[in-house]
Amino acid sequence: MNDLLIRGGLVIDGTGAPGREADVLVRDGRIAAVEPPSGRRAHRVIDARGQVVAPGFIDIHTHSDFTLPLNPRAEGKIRQGVTTEVVGNCGFSVAPALPGTASMLREYLAASAPWLTFRDTTFAEYLDSFPPVAVNTVMQVGHNTLRVMTVGMDRRPATADELSHMEKLLEEALQAGAIGLSSGLFTAPGNYADSSEILALARVLARYGGTYASHIRDEANHVFEAVREAIAVGEATGIHVQIAHLKLSGTDNWGKARALLSEIEAARQRGVKVDCDQYPYDTATNPLRNLLPSWVQEGGVPAMLRRLSESGVRARIRADIARNGLNNFGAISSWDAVRVAVSPHQPHHAGLTLGEIARQRAVDPLDAVCDYIIADHGHTRILVTSMGEEDVAEIMRAPWVLIGSDANALACSGVTSQGKPHPRSYGTFPRVLGACVRERKLLTLPQAIHKMTGGSAAALGLTDRGVLREGAWADIAVFDPATIADTATYDEPHQYAVGVSTVIVNGTVVIDGGDHTGALPGRVLRFGRARR
Ligand SMILES: [Zn+2]
Numbered sequence: 001m002n003d004l005l006i007r008g009g010l011v012i013d014g015t016g017a018p019g020r021e022a023d024v025l026v027r028d029g030r031i032a033a034v035e036p037p038s039g040r041r042a043h044r045v046i047d048a049r050g051q052v053v054a055p056g057f058i059d060i061h062t063h064s065d066f067t068l069p070l071n072p073r074a075e076g077k078i079r080q081g082v083t084t085e086v087v088g089n090c091g092f093s094v095a096p097a098l099p100g101t102a103s104m105l106r107e108y109l110a111a112s113a114p115w116l117t118f119r120d121t122t123f124a125e126y127l128d129s130f131p132p133v134a135v136n137t138v139m140q141v142g143h144n145t146l147r148v149m150t151v152g153m154d155r156r157p158a159t160a161d162e163l164s165h166m167e168k169l170l171e172e173a174l175q176a177g178a179i180g181l182s183s184g185l186f187t188a189p190g191n192y193a194d195s196s197e198i199l200a201l202a203r204v205l206a207r208y209g210g211t212y213a214s215h216i217r218d219e220a221n222h223v224f225e226a227v228r229e230a231i232a233v234g235e236a237t238g239i240h241v242q243i244a245h246l247k248l249s250g251t252d253n254w255g256k257a258r259a260l261l262s263e264i265e266a267a268r269q270r271g272v273k274v275d276c277d278q279y280p281y282d283t284a285t286n287p288l289r290n291l292l293p294s295w296v297q298e299g300g301v302p303a304m305l306r307r308l309s310e311s312g313v314r315a316r317i318r319a320d321i322a323r324n325g326l327n328n329f330g331a332i333s334s335w336d337a338v339r340v341a342v343s344p345h346q347p348h349h350a351g352l353t354l355g356e357i358a359r360q361r362a363v364d365p366l367d368a369v370c371d372y373i374i375a376d377h378g379h380t381r382i383l384v385t386s387m388g389e390e391d392v393a394e395i396m397r398a399p400w401v402l403i404g405s406d407a408n409a410l411a412c413s414g415v416t417s418q419g420k421p422h423p424r425s426y427g428t429f430p431r432v433l434g435a436c437v438r439e440r441k442l443l444t445l446p447q448a449i450h451k452m453t454g455g456s457a458a459a460l461g462l463t464d465r466g467v468l469r470e471g472a473w474a475d476i477a478v479f480d481p482a483t484i485a486d487t488a489t490y491d492e493p494h495q496y497a498v499g500v501s502t503v504i505v506n507g508t509v510v511i512d513g514g515d516h517t518g519a520l521p522g523r524v525l526r527f528g529r530a531r532r
Pocket of ligand 1: 090244
């Protein structure tokens with residue numbers, strides 16, 4: 001029989017329960033038994049003594065739809081123990097692209113997906129043609145993408161016709177198997193939409209049992225109002241709401257994490273289905289252009305590039321930033337807190353801060369920023385250090401806040417190994433298990449594992465993944481709790497995490513003795529939804 005036994009490990013099952021010594025038997029893609037150690041024989045035996053055997057990690061917030069077709073082995077993620085990725089986040093999805101719009105969508109997403117090929121596609125065609133990859137994927141359709149398709153980059157409310165077109169495209173995506181809608185209300189064109197547009201789309205989600213994940217309207221000076229807007233969607237429609245990468249950006253807002261968590265806890269207690277996730281870093285990443293006031297992007301990238309050369313426009317941007325801080329990121333210590341990550345047209349600048357670039361050129365930093373965006377055709381991606389470390393720790397300590405990398409699957413070689421992207425692509429989960437659990441003791445190991453397995457499965461409504469129990473899909477991560485660690489840094493991000501020895505996806509071994517087997521057993525997890 002072609003079964004596999006993981007013998008003698010400390011099983012931490014993903015429910016939050018303490019670990020216990022047990023053997024895990026895998027057969028036909030599923031977990032056939034979790035049982036006290038016995039002399040059972042199997043076709044293949046993996047010795048897990050001294051190691052933790054956990055459910056494979058569910059990365060509940062990712063952008064790997066931008067890279068999995070280029071890195072189907074999902075190297076940087078699978079080596080962390082990730083077995084399922086939720087993609088299509090922050091309002092950005094690569095489908096649908098209506099006939100004749102692929103190049104427009106490519107231009108819009110170039111600062112996030114510079115190497116991906118775009119094509120016209122329905123959401124159903126997109127799912128049907130998604131290539132074989134190592135990890136499972138959960139697909140979302142993005143509100144910004146729907147708005148680009150229907151309203152373009154116009155800065156105004158959608159007309160009734162445009163809104164019903166968005167509703168129809170959302171329905172098509174849900175019927176094809178998307179789990180739900182994501183929004184990115186912090187940037188254009190998502191933030192050209194008001195709450196009523198989101199509520200109308202949420203009513204479509206409610207009819208299909210779909211979910212809503214939001215990069216909220218502001219993570220800095222208006223973060224409390226933005227969290228309330230997300231909660232209100234769940235309150236009005238009863239759907240599940242996922243608040244993405246919870247944080248307080250901007251030095252003025254540091255120290256308010258406890259108060260923000262209390263608001264979300266209160267909503268959960270009154271029965272609103274709201275969850276949130278977090279990555280364990282004080283630094284964010286985004287397209288550089290998104291740091292500017294969102295009116296700058298009206299009309300799309302070519303219009304923005306023309307506008308940024310006008311001196312009156314720069315004066316207006318300067319005044320807006322002086323008043324409100326950076327869009328979504330608030331006040332920063334200086335432009336040295338903003339660093340070039342990936343710069344498709346000026347790759348040699350990766351790693352330099354905008355402060356350094358301004359000093360080199362002897363120009364005002366905001367002029368350096370605008371000039372940089374123009375020279376890089378609007379495609380620059382940056383890192384911005386905008387969070388307080390104590391807030392990051394406070395959010396981490398909340399046992400109900402889930403873990404999501406907000407990152408895409410990269411590899412240390414090949415097309416996705418370019419630039420200096422955020423190290424969270426390679427390090428999120430080992431950093432939680434190593435730095436946060438083992439070294440800083442912010443959480444217990446069972447709590448931390450629950451935040452990346454059973455807790456995420458419950459938030460997504462996945463009933464047969466995220467927990468090690470008989471009958472569940474065999475998505476499994478085996479790691480050494482004494483050595484698991486992230487090694488990726490801001491200076492040298494392209495480095496795989498260490499300490500994960502075995503990773504199994506749908507019963508197939510993908511990481512074996514720390515090496516990738518080349519197997520691509522991931523599935524697109526479709527959420528078949530009948531209209532209610
Ligand atoms: Zn986001």
